[in-house]
Amino acid sequence: xxxxxxxxxxxxxxxxxxxxxxxxxxxxxxxxxxxxxxxxxxxxxxxxxxxxxxxxxxxxxxxxxxxxxxxxxxxxxxxxxxxxxxxxxxxxxxxxxxxxxxxxx
Numbered sequence: 487x488x489x490x491x492x493x494x495x496x497x498x499x500x501x502x503x504x505x506x507x508x509x510x511x512x513x514x515x516x517x518x519x520x521x522x523x524x525x526x527x528x529x530x531x532x533x534x535x536x537x538x539x540x541x542x543x544x545x546x547x548x549x550x551x552x553x554x555x556x557x558x559x560x561x562x563x564x565x566x567x568x569x570x571x572x573x574x575x576x577x578x579x580x581x582x583x584x585x586x587x588x589x590x591x
Contacts, residue, residue: 494528495564499535502543510543514550521557529554534565541577548582 496517500506521529531551536543551561563583566574574580 495530495532497532497535498547500537502536502539502547504540504542506538507542507546510546514546518550518553518557521554521559527558528560528562530562530564532564533567533570536567536570539570539573541573541579544574544577544579544582548579 498510500509502510531547539547554561574583
C-alpha cells in the first residue's frame with residue numbers, strides 16, 4: 487500500500503510480490519492523480535515498510551516512478567530493505583533504480 491503525507495514523502499508498505507501487487511495499484515493510481523496539481527517537484531519514496539518484493543513489485547514500482555517523472559516530478563527512493571536491494575541486484579535491475587537510489591548501482 488502506498489500512503490502519502492502532506493509533504494513530499496510517500497510510504498510504501500506491505501506485499502510487493504506477484505500475489506500482492508494488485509493491491510498496490512489503487513493507491514499508486516491515486517497518488518498519480520494527486521500529482522496533477524503540478525505543485526510538487528520532488529517526492530521521496532520510503533520503502534522501509536515493504537515486507538517482501540519480487541520482480542513484479544519492482545516492475546510496478548519502476549513503471550509508477552516513470553509515470554511520476556512524466557508529470558515533471560523527480561523521485562528518490564529511501565530506506566530500501568536489504569531484501570529489496572538484494573532482489574534488485576539478483577534480477578539485474580540496478581540500472582532501473584540507480585538514478586533514484588545510489589545504493590542500487
